[in-house]
Amino acid sequence: MSCVQAGDNVSPCDRELIDATLRGDSAAFGALVRRYQDRLLSAVVHVSGSRDEAEDVVQEAFVQAYLKLTSFAGGSSLYTWLYRIAFNTAISRRRKRRGGALEQARDLGGSEPTDETEPAEDRLLRKERAAVVQRALAQLPDDFRTVLVLREMEGCDYDTIAQILDLPIGTVRSRLHRARLQLKIELTAVLEDRHERP
Amino acid sequence: MKGRRREGDDAMKSEIPDERLSAYLDGELSTEERAAVDAELAAHSEVRQALEELRSIGSQLRELPRHSAGPAFADRVVAAALAARAQSNGAIESNWSVELAPKTDLAPSPAHRRRAIVPAALAGLAAVAAAVALAVWIAGGGNSQDPGPPLVQGNSVPAAAISEAAQQALAHLRQAFPQEGEAVVVRLRFGATRQELDAALAAAGIAARVESDGSTGAMGYGKAYHDKLLEKFGGQFAEGTIAPADAMFVEAPLEAIEKAIVSLASTPESVLEMSPLMKVAAAQIAGEPDEIGHGEAAAQTPGAAPKFYAQRLNPGMFRLEKAGKPTKTDGQTTAATIDATRPIRLLILIDPAE
Numbered sequence: 001m002s003c004v005q006a007g008d009n010v011s012p013c014d015r016e017l018i019d020a021t022l023r024g025d026s027a028a029f030g031a032l033v034r035r036y037q038d039r040l041l042s043a044v045v046h047v048s049g050s051r052d053e054a055e056d057v058v059q060e061a062f063v064q065a066y067l068k069l070t071s072f073a074g075g076s077s078l079y080t081w082l083y084r085i086a087f088n089t090a091i092s093r094r095r096k097r098r099g100g101a102l103e104q105a106r107d108l109g110g111s112e113p114t115d116e117t118e119p120a121e122d123r124l125l126r127k128e129r130a131a132v133v134q135r136a137l138a139q140l141p142d143d144f145r146t147v148l149v150l151r152e153m154e155g156c157d158y159d160t161i162a163q164i165l166d167l168p169i170g171t172v173r174s175r176l177h178r179a180r181l182q183l184k185i186e187l188t189a190v191l192e193d194r195h196e197r198p
Numbered sequence: 199m200k201g202r203r204r205e206g207d208d209a210m211k212s213e214i215p216d217e218r219l220s221a222y223l224d225g226e227l228s229t230e231e232r233a234a235v236d237a238e239l240a241a242h243s244e245v246r247q248a249l250e251e252l253r254s255i256g257s258q259l260r261e262l263p264r265h266s267a268g269p270a271f272a273d274r275v276v277a278a279a280l281a282a283r284a285q286s287n288g289a290i291e292s293n294w295s296v297e298l299a300p301k302t303d304l305a306p307s308p309a310h311r312r313r314a315i316v317p318a319a320l321a322g323l324a325a326v327a328a329a330v331a332l333a334v335w336i337a338g339g340g341n342s343q344d345p346g347p348p349l350v351q352g353n354s355v356p357a358a359a360i361s362e363a364a365q366q367a368l369a370h371l372r373q374a375f376p377q378e379g380e381a382v383v384v385r386l387r388f389g390a391t392r393q394e395l396d397a398a399l400a401a402a403g404i405a406a407r408v409e410s411d412g413s414t415g416a417m418g419y420g421k422a423y424h425d426k427l428l429e430k431f432g433g434q435f436a437e438g439t440i441a442p443a444d445a446m447f448v449e450a451p452l453e454a455i456e457k458a459i460v461s462l463a464s465t466p467e468s469v470l471e472m473s474p475l476m477k478v479a480a481a482q483i484a485g486e487p488d489e490i491g492h493g494e495a496a497a498q499t500p501g502a503a504p505k506f507y508a509q510r511l512n513p514g515m516f517r518l519e520k521a522g523k524p525t526k527t528d529g530q531t532t533a534a535t536i537d538a539t540r541p542i543r544l545l546i547l548i549d550p551a552e
Contacts, residue, residue: 024465030276037267037275045265055267059275066279067286126261133258151224152259158226173226177217180255187258 010074018078022069033062036079039154040086046149047090049138057093061086076163083150084164091142136186144179151176219245223252270393277397281461363388363470364463368456374474375452375536381419381478381543385442385518389469390462392444399508402457404450407509416447416509419545420516422478427517439517443550450506453538475519478545506541518547 010018014035020028037058044061045054064085065072072081118126137145150156150164161176162169221227222235238245367386376382388395396406431438448455463470 026276026280026464029279030272033272033275037271038265041267042265046262051265054265055271058267059271059278062275063279063282067282129258130262133262137259148259152256153262158221158224173221174217176224177220180220180252181216183255183259184251187255 010078014078015074018069018072021066029066032078036082037062039079040082043083043149043154044086044090046134046137046153047087047142047146048094053093054090057090058086061089064089080160080163083154084166087146087150087164091146094142132187132190136183136190139186139189140179140182143175144182147172147176148179148183216248219249220252223249223256270397273393273397274400277394277401277461280464281398281401281457284460284464361463361465361468361470363468364459367459367463367470367472370472370474371452371456371459372536376477376542376544379479381545383419383423383475383478383545383547384472385475385547385549386472387469387549388462388471395458395462396508398458398461399448399450401461402450402454403506404448404454404458405507407507416511416545419447419478419543420445420511423476423545424516426476426478427519439519440550442513442516442518442547444548445511445513445516446508446546447511448508448544448546449541450508451539451541452536454506455542455544456538475547513548516547518549 014032017028017032017035021032040058040061041054044057045051048054048057061082065082068085072078137148140148146165147161150161156164158169158172158176161167161172165172167175218227218231218235222232227235235245239249374382374384390398400406427439459470462468
């Protein structure tokens with residue numbers, strides 16, 4: 001999976017659906033939603049820390065995009081624009097409730113790639129590793145977690161991340177590096193905590 | 199050989215900034231910068247180790263499960279977007295207005311109670327092509343065309359943003375406001391899918407319940423309707439009635455139901471027709487307690503989510519009079535008070551006709 005990069009123009013398919021939506025075709029808007037809902041949700045889940053919260057955020061982001069669609073000039077890809085709205089919404093909602101890291105890592109669920117040849121014990125180990133990573137990720141501050149999700153999970157380049165988060169590229173670069181180092185520390189802490197528990 | 203060291207290794211620490219290593223991993227360095235890091239990697243084992251650790255972080259993150267929003271998500275989003283557009287267009291004058299409360303404000307609150315006086319005499323309703331969504335009771339005779347004074351101030355839905363079909367449906371709904379302990383039965387027809395209906399109700403804060411959730415209230419009102427219809431047809435359904443395409447029981451405030459109607463009939467081409475059939479009183483249902491406390495004495499726990507729901511019912515339990523047969527009203531309704539925040543009960547029978 002790759003992030004549609006900031007330098008990309010609006011794809012012809014997106015352009016047609018945008019134009020149809022602006023003409024009042026709600027089915028076209030539904031098609032746009034279906035095109036991007038899963039990618040947005042997967043990204044926002046790890047920012048919000050909750051599947052339910054992420055669904056609310058993504059729905060709210062799409063509604064905002066619908067209301068502001070006339071102002072979307074196509075200077076970036078539609079997905080970059082949607083990402084920006086979604087991440088701003090997610091962070092804004094979190095700051096209204098509390099600041100800092102997520103209080104606890106919850107089982108966020110999600111679907112894993114199905115490999116029927118994978119031995120059961122390997123699958124369990126992979127799930128265990130995922131739980132460790134989710135827990136460590138939840139300990140990071142919002143801005144660290146956000147850049148990591150965009151870079152590592154969504155494949156966005158620095159320019160796209162800068163556009164989405166409205167940051168200078170230099171800040172993206174330094175923040176991403178510090179986020180990686182911090183996640184490494186949190187991973188170690190989670191693993192040590194698990195070993196210490198009976 | 200043991201002890202042999204590579205030239206430069208450990209003799210001089212790497213001087214590349216740590217963050218440049220991250221950028222190297224991400225392919226974000228210029229050609230010159232990349233060449234410098236390549237040289238450092240070749241010369242210093244700790245740099246190679248640091249790069250591998252950064253690479254490992256990314257690999258672990260990319261192993262995290264992906265999420266799918268599900269097939270109904272887009273429908274809910276579209277319904278919410280249409281409703282938001284209707285609200286954002288700004289209030290304009292019209293001969294009536296509807297206040298659409300935010301999803302979280304649907305619980306009854308004295309500070310936000312809205313009331314209006316409905317004319318005492320309401321006209322009877324002509325049976326019309328029907329289907330979908332809300333059960334509306336229009337009781338009594340009189341002038342059914344005048345929905346009474348506007349109910350609300352503040353957030354009003356502009357008439358221009360609502361189709362004519364929705365306007366008529368909303369007017370009927372206001373005219374037919376059921377009293378305490380009453381449920382209204384109506385047939386409706388609209389040109390949308392069941393998914394769009396569910397999405398519109400969900401966006402209005404009305405949760406979907408499947409048949410197995412089984413509220414005895416829904417079944418009780420349904421049986422009372424069945425008995426009254428059977429009585430009307432002298433025990434013989436077959437020739438005078440048809441089976442509905444679908445059925446649901448809704449218990450939600452008027453304002454939420456109106457919100458759902460608006461989102462279902464948001465374009466000029468939207469088809470939405472409703473006609474009331476009859477009213478069923480709670481007293482007819484033996485031993486059936488109120489499921490939701492009404493008025494100031496609402497039994498809801500402070501802070502608890504409102505119990506507003508739309509429950510699917512087995513359409514095979516119901517019959518609809520064939521279109522064209524006039525319906526009789528079930529007595530006169532005296533001057534009534536509309537409280538848009540109080541949950542009302544509706545039995546919806548969906549007309550299978552096009």
